[in-house]
Amino acid sequence: MSGVAGGRDQRASSETEIECDELQPMGEEEAGAGWRRLVKLPPQPSLAPVAPAFSLVDLAQKKEPDAADEHAHEHAHSTLAGHVMYKLAVRMSSHHESRLLQHISRSILSRGTNKHGDRKPSFLLEMDPDMVDSSPQAKSMKTVRSSIPGLWRIEDGASRRQMDPDAAAYPETAGRPASAASAAGASSSSSGTGSSILPPMPPLVFSPTKGKSQKRARSMTLEQYSDWKYCGLRPGLSVRVVRCETVSSMPAVTEYVLHVVDLHTRVFWITKKRFSDFYYLRRKVRGMVRRAPEADDEERDYLRFLLDLPFPRRRFRPASTAAISRGLCEIEVFLRNLAALEPTSRLQRSILMELQLEMCSAEFVSSLEKIDTTGEPIEPKWLSYDLFRRLNCEGAVEGSTCYQFLHAFRNRAATVETAVCSECNKFEGIALAAAAVKDLRNTVTSIEKYISENLDPQYADTLSLLDQSVDVSSVLDDCVFHAVEDTILVPLEKQVNFLVGWTVDKEAELRLARNIERLKCRSQTESGIPEHLQSDEDWGLSCHHLSMIDERTLPMDKIQELLRAALEIFKSCGEKNLEWRENSALTADDYLPIHIYVVVKSGLKRPLATKELLGAMIHPSLMLGEVGYFLTMFEVALKYIADM
Incomplete structure (x- = not known):
C-alpha cells in the first residue's frame, strides 16, 4: 500500500483529479478487501465465475422495489458497477472545474431516484407505442433490436408525417390541455370531407397574447408622413429573402438573395447578403436594446420581442435543405420586424437606420430622396405604410396574429404534402389541397375584414377630401387587400403553389x-x-x-x-x-x-x-x-x- 500512499502524496496538490487507484485491488490477497473496503459491503463467499446473463430489455424496464427494501434500495446498489459509478459521481460532484462533469455526475446520481414510481422513464416515453406492453400479466418476448429505445424500422419511419420544422407546434394549441387539443383534432377528423386529416385552423384572436409585451400600433398622421423630418431614413422598406445561392469560388459559403422595395417610391432592388451580415446585425440590435437608457425601460421591455424571435444558429458545416429553408423564414421574419418599427422613437429609429444601411448604401438613399413623387397622391402611400407597420410587427396585436396563422398554415400544407403521393388516391389529394386553399382564402378575407372595420377614421376622412371622382371605399379596400396579401400570401408562396398545383x-x-x-x-x-x-x-x-x-x-x-x-x-x-x-x-x-x-x-x-x-x-x-x-x-x- 506504500505505492498507493505515494501516489496520494503526489496528487495532494490537485483537487480536481479522481483517485482511481483506490478503486483497484493491489494484489491477489487484497483483491476482495480492496473493493469492499470502499463500497462497505459485507464479505461474500467466493463463487464460480458466471458469464453475465441480462438482456437489453432489462435496461429499458425498472423493477419496483418492495416496501420493506425501499429504504435500503435508495442507499445500496445492486451491482458492483453501480457502486463504482456512484463513487465516481460523488468524487466528480465535489469538484467544480467543469460543467460537463457536473452534468454527468448529476445524471448518475439522479438515475433511479424518481420520486414517482408510476411514471415511466423519459426513454420509455420516446419509444414506439407498439413496443410498450401495458399488460401486467404477461410480457411478450421482444428481440434485442425492438428493446432498444429510439430504434425504428425504416419502413415505419417512412409512414410517419413530416411536419414543417418551423411550424411543428401550434401557438394556440400549445397552451391548451391535451384533452382540448385532442378534442379539436377529433372534431376535425369526424367530418367526411377531404379536410378530415388536416390540423384545425387556429382562431383569429386580435387581442394581446398572455405573457407577451404587445400593444396596438400607433397611427401616423398625414402631416407627419408628408413632412417626413427624419433625414436619411426611408419611410418603410419591404424586405423579402427569396432564395440562397452558393458562392462559386467558395462552395462552403452561402449567400442570401433579398428583394427590397421602397414603399414610398416603389423602387425595387436586389441585394445579396451572407449569414454573418444578419448575425452581426442581430448582435448589434441586441446591444442597442440592452444599453438603452433607464428612462426608456418600458420601450426596452417592449423591444425584447425582437430578441425572442427565432433565429438560425451559426453553422460550421453544410446545413440540410430543411435547415436552410427554416433559416430563410426566420431571417425574413426578423428583418421585416425590424422594418416595421416606429420611427417616432429614438431607439427604434436607430435600429431602422442600421437595417437600412444593411440593405443599401447612404448614397443610394440620397438618390431615393431625390425622386419626385409630387404627381402621385400621397394618401394611399401614407395608409400603406401604416398598414405595413401594423401587420408585420410581432410586437403589435395584428402582426402577432398574422405570424401565428403563418405557422399554422405551414403545418397544414406539410400535412397535405405528406398525405398525398403518387400511389394515393388522386381525388383524395385534390380534395385535401382544395380544402386547404379554401381555408386560406377564408382566413385572408377575415383578416381583411377586421383591418377594414378597425381602420382609424382619419384615413377615410382624409381620402374623402380628394377629388370627387375618387371612390374612397375602393381606395381603402385596395390598400387593405394589398397589405394583407403581402403579409400572408408572399411568405406562403411555395405552399400555395404546391396546393394549387395539385388541383390542376x-x-x-x-x-x-x-x-x-x-x-x-x-x-x-x-x-x-x-x-x-x-x-x-x-x-x-x-x-x-x-x-x-x-x-x-x-x-x-x-x-x-x-x-x-x-x-x-x-x-x-x-x-x-x-x-x-x-x-x-x-x-x-x-x-x-x-x-x-x-x-x-x-x-x-x-x-x-x-x-x-x-x-x-x-x-x-x-x-x-x-x-x-x-x-x-x-x-x-x-x-x-x-x-x-
Whole structure:
C-alpha cells in the first residue's frame, strides 16, 4: 500500500483529479478487501465465475422495489458497477472545474431516484407505442433490436408525417390541455370531407397574447408622413429573402438573395447578403436594446420581442435543405420586424437606420430622396405604410396574429404534402389541397375584414377630401387587400403553389401547352380576328401585360395585369376604329378571338395553374364586377385552346 500512499502524496496538490487507484485491488490477497473496503459491503463467499446473463430489455424496464427494501434500495446498489459509478459521481460532484462533469455526475446520481414510481422513464416515453406492453400479466418476448429505445424500422419511419420544422407546434394549441387539443383534432377528423386529416385552423384572436409585451400600433398622421423630418431614413422598406445561392469560388459559403422595395417610391432592388451580415446585425440590435437608457425601460421591455424571435444558429458545416429553408423564414421574419418599427422613437429609429444601411448604401438613399413623387397622391402611400407597420410587427396585436396563422398554415400544407403521393388516391389529394386553399382564402378575407372595420377614421376622412371622382371605399379596400396579401400570401408562396398545383388537371395542362405551341405560328386572320379589328403592333402591349402575371407575386397584382391586358385590347380597337366605336362597344364575340390570340402569344408558363390560383385567391367581392368578367373570359379562352 506504500505505492498507493505515494501516489496520494503526489496528487495532494490537485483537487480536481479522481483517485482511481483506490478503486483497484493491489494484489491477489487484497483483491476482495480492496473493493469492499470502499463500497462497505459485507464479505461474500467466493463463487464460480458466471458469464453475465441480462438482456437489453432489462435496461429499458425498472423493477419496483418492495416496501420493506425501499429504504435500503435508495442507499445500496445492486451491482458492483453501480457502486463504482456512484463513487465516481460523488468524487466528480465535489469538484467544480467543469460543467460537463457536473452534468454527468448529476445524471448518475439522479438515475433511479424518481420520486414517482408510476411514471415511466423519459426513454420509455420516446419509444414506439407498439413496443410498450401495458399488460401486467404477461410480457411478450421482444428481440434485442425492438428493446432498444429510439430504434425504428425504416419502413415505419417512412409512414410517419413530416411536419414543417418551423411550424411543428401550434401557438394556440400549445397552451391548451391535451384533452382540448385532442378534442379539436377529433372534431376535425369526424367530418367526411377531404379536410378530415388536416390540423384545425387556429382562431383569429386580435387581442394581446398572455405573457407577451404587445400593444396596438400607433397611427401616423398625414402631416407627419408628408413632412417626413427624419433625414436619411426611408419611410418603410419591404424586405423579402427569396432564395440562397452558393458562392462559386467558395462552395462552403452561402449567400442570401433579398428583394427590397421602397414603399414610398416603389423602387425595387436586389441585394445579396451572407449569414454573418444578419448575425452581426442581430448582435448589434441586441446591444442597442440592452444599453438603452433607464428612462426608456418600458420601450426596452417592449423591444425584447425582437430578441425572442427565432433565429438560425451559426453553422460550421453544410446545413440540410430543411435547415436552410427554416433559416430563410426566420431571417425574413426578423428583418421585416425590424422594418416595421416606429420611427417616432429614438431607439427604434436607430435600429431602422442600421437595417437600412444593411440593405443599401447612404448614397443610394440620397438618390431615393431625390425622386419626385409630387404627381402621385400621397394618401394611399401614407395608409400603406401604416398598414405595413401594423401587420408585420410581432410586437403589435395584428402582426402577432398574422405570424401565428403563418405557422399554422405551414403545418397544414406539410400535412397535405405528406398525405398525398403518387400511389394515393388522386381525388383524395385534390380534395385535401382544395380544402386547404379554401381555408386560406377564408382566413385572408377575415383578416381583411377586421383591418377594414378597425381602420382609424382619419384615413377615410382624409381620402374623402380628394377629388370627387375618387371612390374612397375602393381606395381603402385596395390598400387593405394589398397589405394583407403581402403579409400572408408572399411568405406562403411555395405552399400555395404546391396546393394549387395539385388541383390542376395534369393531362389538360399538357394538352393546353401542346396546343399553344402549335397555335403560335398562326396569324391574326387565321386566329379568327376580323380585319377591321386587327392590330398593327400585333397586340404587343396587351401580350406584355398578360406575360407580367408570372412576374407578380400577389394575386391582386396578377388580377391587375389581366385587367390591363384586356383594357389594352379595348383601347387599341377604339383608337383604330373611331367610327366603329361610335356605333357599339366591343362585344364578347369580337373580344374572345383577340383574347385567345393574346393568350397564345403571351408565353405564360403555366396558364391553367394561374387560372386556378386567381380563381381561388380572388376576393369574393370582386367576382361580381369587371374582374370576374375578364377572369371568366380568361378561363373560356384556356378551355377553347385546350379543346382544339
